[in-house]
Amino acid sequence: MFAANFRGDDPPRPPMQAYFNPTIAALTVRATLGRRRAFLFALPAVVLIALTLILRASHPQALVWPDRVLGDFGFSVLLPLTALIVGTGVLGAEIDDGSAIHLLATPVRRSTIVVTKFAVAAMVTAVFAAVPELLAGLLAPDSSGLAVALFVGALVGSVIYSAVFVLASVLTSRAIAFGLLYVLIWEGVLSNLVGGARILSIAHYCLGIANALHPDVGLHAGLTLGTSVTLGIIVTVGALTIASRRLSSFAIQGEPA
Amino acid sequence: MSANTSAPMTGGQTGQAGPAGVGAGSVIHDLGYRRYDGLRLGRAQIVRALAWHSFRAAFGFGRGAKAKIVPLVALVALCLPAIVNAFAMSRGNARIVDYDTYTPTFRDLLMTVFVAVQAPELVSRDLRSRVLPLYFARPIKTIDYPLAKYLAFTGACLVMMELPLLLLYGGSIANVHGGAAVWGQTRALIPGLLVGLMWAVVLAAISLFLASLTGRRAFATGAVAIFFLLTFTLAEILLQVESNLNQVGPAVPVQTGPGGQIVKHVLPPAPDVAEKVSGLFSPFTLFDGVRMWLGGAADPADGVANPGAFGVVYALVLIAILALCLYGLAARYRKARLA
Amino acid sequence: MSVIKIENVSRWYGNVVAVNDITVDIGPGVTGLLGPNGAGKSTILHMIAGFLAPSRGSLTVHDVPTWHNPDIYRTLGLVPERDSVYAFLTGEEFVRATAKLHRLGNPGAATRRAIEMTEMSSAADRRIATYSKGMRQRIKVAAALVHDPEILLLDEPFNGMDPRQRIHMMELLAKLGAEGRTILFSSHILEEVEKLSGTIQVMVAGRLAASGDFREIRRLMTSRPHVFNVRSSDDRRLAALLVGRPYTTAVELTAKGLQVRTSDFGAFCAQIATLTRDQKIALRELLPTDESLESVFGYLISSQGN
Numbered sequence: 052m053f054a055a056n057f058r059g060d061d062p063p064r065p066p067m068q069a070y071f072n073p074t075i076a077a078l079t080v081r082a083t084l085g086r087r088r089a090f091l092f093a094l095p096a097v098v099l100i101a102l103t104l105i106l107r108a109s110h111p112q113a114l115v116w117p118d119r120v121l122g123d124f125g126f127s128v129l130l131p132l133t134a135l136i137v138g139t140g141v142l143g144a145e146i147d148d149g150s151a152i153h154l155l156a157t158p159v160r161r162s163t164i165v166v167t168k169f170a171v172a173a174m175v176t177a178v179f180a181a182v183p184e185l186l187a188g189l190l191a192p193d194s195s196g197l198a199v200a201l202f203v204g205a206l207v208g209s210v211i212y213s214a215v216f217v218l219a220s221v222l223t224s225r226a227i228a229f230g231l232l233y234v235l236i237w238e239g240v241l242s243n244l245v246g247g248a249r250i251l252s253i254a255h256y257c258l259g260i261a262n263a264l265h266p267d268v269g270l271h272a273g274l275t276l277g278t279s280v281t282l283g284i285i286v287t288v289g290a291l292t293i294a295s296r297r298l299s300s301f302a303i304q305g306e307p308a
Numbered sequence: 309m310s311a312n313t314s315a316p317m318t319g320g321q322t323g324q325a326g327p328a329g330v331g332a333g334s335v336i337h338d339l340g341y342r343r344y345d346g347l348r349l350g351r352a353q354i355v356r357a358l359a360w361h362s363f364r365a366a367f368g369f370g371r372g373a374k375a376k377i378v379p380l381v382a383l384v385a386l387c388l389p390a391i392v393n394a395f396a397m398s399r400g401n402a403r404i405v406d407y408d409t410y411t412p413t414f415r416d417l418l419m420t421v422f423v424a425v426q427a428p429e430l431v432s433r434d435l436r437s438r439v440l441p442l443y444f445a446r447p448i449k450t451i452d453y454p455l456a457k458y459l460a461f462t463g464a465c466l467v468m469m470e471l472p473l474l475l476l477y478g479g480s481i482a483n484v485h486g487g488a489a490v491w492g493q494t495r496a497l498i499p500g501l502l503v504g505l506m507w508a509v510v511l512a513a514i515s516l517f518l519a520s521l522t523g524r525r526a527f528a529t530g531a532v533a534i535f536f537l538l539t540f541t542l543a544e545i546l547l548q549v550e551s552n553l554n555q556v557g558p559a560v561p562v563q564t565g566p567g568g569q570i571v572k573h574v575l576p577p578a579p580d581v582a583e584k585v586s587g588l589f590s591p592f593t594l595f596d597g598v599r600m601w602l603g604g605a606a607d608p609a610d611g612v613a614n615p616g617a618f619g620v621v622y623a624l625v626l627i628a629i630l631a632l633c634l635y636g637l638a639a640r641y642r643k644a645r646l647a
Numbered sequence: 648m649s650v651i652k653i654e655n656v657s658r659w660y661g662n663v664v665a666v667n668d669i670t671v672d673i674g675p676g677v678t679g680l681l682g683p684n685g686a687g688k689s690t691i692l693h694m695i696a697g698f699l700a701p702s703r704g705s706l707t708v709h710d711v712p713t714w715h716n717p718d719i720y721r722t723l724g725l726v727p728e729r730d731s732v733y734a735f736l737t738g739e740e741f742v743r744a745t746a747k748l749h750r751l752g753n754p755g756a757a758t759r760r761a762i763e764m765t766e767m768s769s770a771a772d773r774r775i776a777t778y779s780k781g782m783r784q785r786i787k788v789a790a791a792l793v794h795d796p797e798i799l800l801l802d803e804p805f806n807g808m809d810p811r812q813r814i815h816m817m818e819l820l821a822k823l824g825a826e827g828r829t830i831l832f833s834s835h836i837l838e839e840v841e842k843l844s845g846t847i848q849v850m851v852a853g854r855l856a857a858s859g860d861f862r863e864i865r866r867l868m869t870s871r872p873h874v875f876n877v878r879s880s881d882d883r884r885l886a887a888l889l890v891g892r893p894y895t896t897a898v899e900l901t902a903k904g905l906q907v908r909t910s911d912f913g914a915f916c917a918q919i920a921t922l923t924r925d926q927k928i929a930l931r932e933l934l935p936t937d938e939s940l941e942s943v944f945g946y947l948i949s950s951q952g953n
Contacts, residue, residue, distance in 0.1 A: 075748070119545045128537050147524075152729075152731075156720050161717065226526075231421050232381065235537075236418065
């Protein structure tokens with residue numbers, strides 16, 4: 052009866068595209084990279100490259116600094132922090148200020164929303180963390196093997212971290228606080244102290260993969276390639292599934308009485 | 309919202325205040341608004357009340373349960389080394405944790421988490437919900453709001469720093485015997501407490517200033533976290549690189565840092581200028597530099613080299629950062645903007 | 648033919664009951680959901696819109712439950728109360744994005760139409776961050792209308808609108824209702840509900856206090872007398888006559904005329920004209936003073952409190 056003029060028939064869509072919505076992706080990219088926020092995650096990447104260049108100029112012999120720059124800075128700080136800020140922001144910011152309802156009051160499937168947002172988060176994190184990591188690694192002397200390995204590890208990390216942080220932002224409004232606790236304390240300290248905890252540490256999945264590509268004792272990777280890949284897939288798919296289910300039950304907390 | 313239109317008023321008026329002025333001798337009494345003529349507490353009380361409220365908010369009190377998780381977990385985690393130390397000492401082993409260095413990197417990370425998550429709770433929330441006009445519509449000066457917030461957050465950071473030290477002290481006292489030993493412990497505690505004070509004062513200023521720049525809590529947390537972690541990792545890398553150029557001592561795998569074990573080389577006694585300057589890049593390394601300049605011992609687990617006389621520069625940089633952040637914080641609220 | 652069926656729906660948060668066993672059917676046309684703050688209007692609207700699950704009972708739209716069912720948004724539009732939209736988008740971009748998310752075949756045309764309907768054409772190219780509150784409301788309505796929904800739910804839609812905007816919005820909603828759509832809006836501003844909707848649902852403290860046309864509701868409330876303002880050529884004589892009649896409970900002489908309370912609305916209305924004609928009194932004004940929605944509302948609120 053209504054909308055006869057404006058509603059075209061929904062064209063049948065190929066299965067993969069059913070999970071990715073370009074409109075949502077465009078909105079998310081604009082929201083994430085708007086103004087001041089982009090500065091926040093462009094800065095660490097710039098500092099990484101700058102540091103590499105300065106050290107290369109002042110200490111041309113490799114010694115030990117590429118490991119520290121690529122590993123401690125790039126992999127252990129830049130990647131998880133960028134993923135945290137981006138990942139908790141893609142959906143979390145909208146839920147927090149209430150504009151998510153305009154997105155949810157449409158027939159778009161909840162899993163599509165989650166997967167699209169996750170994909171944008173992973174891509175932005177890859178651009179602002181994995182790519183600078185590769186660049187720094189290629190700029191540093193004698194490190195191209197390590198650079199490529201860490202680049203692949205960072206790509207995998209962008210994916211897994213984004214999935215977990217998007218899930219966190221659906222579960223709680225304080226996702227970035229808990230995420231920071233996880234990144235700094237769990238990944239930074241505990242999982243290195245307690246060996247068994249490595250299976251719950253995303254950083255170690257990535258290190259395991261990087262180590263398999265370019266074995267390096269300095270990486271201190273504790274997991275094998277097989278374990279890392281398997282756990283990575285389980286965590287990613289599991290996180291996205293749970294996030295989609297929870298988003299279906301998105302409830303507006305109205306003002307009670 | 310009563311639709312009761314029945315109550316007849318004499319003279320057909322329904323006014324309240326002031327006499328109806330209809331007939332001589334008739335008057336309608338004003339029983340409505342009453343002025344308050346009692347004691348009014350002044351500025352100091354307002355600042356104190358705001359500071360106390362903010363101090364509680366820094367640990368999540370006054371909000372739901374989820375707000376308490378991160379600060380209290382951080383506090384408990386920070387106290388753990390003290391407890392472990394007491395345990396170790398009770399078994400007759402030497403102490404593993406000192407008063408002035410405590411557990412360096414662990415404490416750095418935990419304090420980073422604490423200030424990054426809680427500073428926005430104090431300042432960003434008020435900006436977001438636009439309640440600043442409510443605060444400033446009181447008889448206070450514009451400096452009072454940031455002052456109260458700063459005092460509160462410094463107090464909170466002080467609790468985070470000193471409580472573990474006091475626990476450490478208590479645990480040590482329980483395990484040593486004799487008045488001289490107790491006095492020795494006390495003498496060792498004092499510098500540790502002073503170091504804690506230095507940390508609290510500076511960390512609170514930096515994190516509050518950064519958080520006050522935005523009303524979105526998540527953004528503020530990200531900004532504070534990035535600032536501290538970026539500078540910290542930068543300084544650490546520079547320190548390691550510079551120190552490696554000097555004589556390389558035996559490798560000592562000492563402690564864990566973010567992402568992997570940091571293998572430290574024992575530092576030679578006289579670091580060069582580049583190494584000394586490297587320590588200026590992060591508040592945490594600045595703290596250590598000042599501590600060592602004032603006579604603290606170098607902790608091999610810590611990357612910072614003893615700056616010697618150069619420590620004066622560390623202290624000046626620290627004071628400059630503190631002054632800048634406090635000025636910025638005060639300036640932020642001078643115009644009482646809404647967002 | 649009811650479109651929205653609400654059966655024995657309750658919603659509680661711990662010890663607080665926000666909605667208390669409500670059963671009502673809502674059909675085409677404009678229905679006003681009326682009630683004081685905290686009555687549960689927003690809660691019910693969010694439940695109908697599928698954004699809150701009832702603790703008990705069932706809510707269906709066209710016999711399909713709304714919870715966990717994104718497909719209902721094909722025919723349902725929601726205008727939430729909270730003032731939150733993507734501030735960095737222009738109005739036109741926002742409505743167009745919503746149109747694309749609804750998978751409309753021609754999003755551009757739909758966007759233009761929706762923006763024209765809400766009179767936002769001149770401001771559509773500006774960023775929403777620069778809009779006033781009333782403009783934000785209207786752009787939200789435009790986004791809710793872009794897919795031409797059969798059902799439109801509006802939570803306090805007139806908040807922040809100036810009188811001219813309000814009149815225009817009321818005309819728009821009336822027109823949409825006349826087209827056969829089901830429009831349900833909540834408000835605590837009585838004049839709007841009075842002018843706009845024939846049917847009202849009154850909610851007080853989570854319960855449904857009354858349903859139907861508000862004049863009918865008023866007539867159903869026989870326990871309260873009706874109050875009329877009467878002006879005539881000879882008020883005092885008319886007052887004496889009225890006091891003698893059984894349907895009059897009170898008469899009061901005021902500077903502006905008579906105020907008559909009657910317990911039998913029907914008898915009074917039937918007989919007042921005859922009475923004045925027979926007694927040769929010219930009746931100048933006969934005005935029911937409490938048949939406004941405000942008084943109905945007031946009676947309902949206070950009777951709930953008793």
